[in-house]
Amino acid sequence: MAPAGQKKGVLERLEAGEVVIGDGGFVFALEKRGYVKAGPWTPEAAAEHPEAVRQLHREFLRAGSNVMQTFTFYASDDKLVNRGHAQRFTGQQINEAACDLAREVANEGDALVAGGVSQTPSYLSCKSENDVKAIFKKQMDVFVSKKVDFLIAEYFEHVEEAEWAVQVLKTSGLPVAASLCIGPDGDLNKVSPGDCAVKLIKAGADIVGINCHFDPETCVKTVKMMKEGVEKAGLKAHYMCQPLAFHTPDCNCQGFIDLPEFPFCLEPRILTRWDMQKYARDAYNVGIRFIGGCCGFEPYHIRALAEELAKERGCLPAGSEKHGSWGSGLDMHTKPWVRARARRDYWENLKPASGRPFCPSLSKPDAWGITKGHADLMQQEEATSHEQLKVLFDKAKSK
Template sequence: MESNKKGILERLDAGEVVVGDGGYVIQLERRGYVKAGQWTPEAAVEHPEAVRQLHKEFLRAGANVLQTFTFYCSEDKLELSGNVTDITGSQINDAACDLAREVANEGNALVAGGVSQTPCYLETHNETKVKAIFKKQMDDFLKKDIDFFIAEFFEYVEEATWAVEVLKTSNKPVGATLCISPFGDMHGVPPGECAVRLVKAGADIVGINCHLDPLTCIRTVKLMKEGLEKAGLKAHLMVQPLGLHTPECCHTGYISLPEFPFAMESRSVTRWDIHKYAREAYNAGIRYIGGCCGFEAYHIRAIAEELAAERGFLPPSSEKHGLWGAALKMHTKPWVRARACREYWENLLPATGRPTCPSMATPQNE
């Protein structure tokens, strides 16, 4: 099926702000459709209505890229996770592509086929075997004619470059995001060098996703941008961070926190945190702005509302919101009506509401 919409590179080349969805894995785990620890996406086949609903929520919130729910969908990961349902990676890929395309067609959205890190890389470091896994996934996506690819959630830039090299053979645009900190990948390769390697491998878009909070991820993308500029290379920039506060984390990110994965709610970012994040990302030159684990539809809406002037429109869900608390002007309580302004929410320091909550945790294995 040929897309009649502007492609991702055409949009980014024109300076358009592209908002990407995210947060599928954690949201579906919390709703009872994905098992924590395994995080594999059988729900695309087993419970398509749940995946479809999340796509619809993100689209209504302002996303103009819907990612296929194919995180950790390599056969080796499915086997390692104890997949006893006999659902194959190809079945999941097919179903996930169909769901994303069905909802994307309801709006001016693109479909991005996603691949992620593999157990095979750490077990074998065999380039041929790892690339064969990516090739199999790519072939599934090409049958469905997705609009572009995203290689995401890579802790090692070497594996990410292998993914990019395979995906570029499709002749479709490729974005590549690493889940690394400002200190670099798990082999200590600095963010700037990581970006250079990804672009030389063929990535059109580079950036950061998952593992760390929004402002930390922006810091890392800035380092990637500096590395590209020093090397005389160009690429579009992308960021899809956690929807969680993780200031004490370093290399391994939120998975090193004692609260991971079942007690992270107290770290959730507010919609107002996301307004600040979206503006800082835009000011840093990032034009593909979205979210990953912990992001919900109202966070995506906050990106879209903060950048409404740059994008030229508000998302449909803003009809039920009101910018900066404007809807509160009709509240029955005068002290709540007084909160119907940007100044109040920008200056608010939210409390946790937890009497015994420490201000910081001690990350493990950092």
């Protein structure tokens, strides 16, 4: 494999019309495996259990990913302090370990390393622009020292904070991607997807798009709105999409975190590999060329993206050695009725049952309607007290 620095960069690939396959969700996958704690969602596993992070990177690489994104989601110092991890691992230790793991695996294939930053408790707590930017710069400095290939500002609910992140990351001289966790209604201040994209490009982003909070159908729709806004403004950019692996048609503007099932009962909503193939095709057809996933995306989901776009990419992933196209491997099954399922029209038209006779098809989101500046979002280092929890429990019961 070509060593780091000799591979084509992300912008070089996109400008040539190539499809870049991102990776999947780390915090959700590693939480299920016992390495991440739900709630904080912080990535100390990069330093604490590097073997688990390395293995997940390898599985995504085998599935077809071109990008090994550093496991640095919520790895800013303020988030680590806020969630009680600062005394165990410093932000620098976690970020450095995550870069090393991503680079090690990326060098095993034709993958690039992307250093990622995400929204901060400091912004939600109304800290100054300079304070928030200093947090991003501290992570960026590690990424630059570790020679990542490009940078991603992801998972931002407010475009203003994303702009600040992009402005900082752009000083590195590396390509910068920016993705918001918003839907068609726009960010939490009601800035439209099109206007958000324009703001991000003007801040310096080379790639813009959406990640997390919503299902593929919603995210593709939102990126399409961004693209329309960018073109209307006479600007140019590349587009990315990294949605959830869950169906979320009943979500409001804050996405799946408002669903009653979040985060421990989302499995009935998981997309099948065939749903993922449809997502890959839909994304490609609207002009998105950086296509990956976020929470809930396992390696087999990424493999489905790579298989759907195999013709456009000119290759199949290594993981396809053990997977027949559209279930073709079933032609070797012992049961004849299972062998009869070895065909595309069977899987493409199947309407999977949930097996849960008393479950509703949709949920009612917990729409509390609060965002930056609200007292309930002021961040604190100590765990939420019983008194504070009682207020929240009472409020939830009254809704």
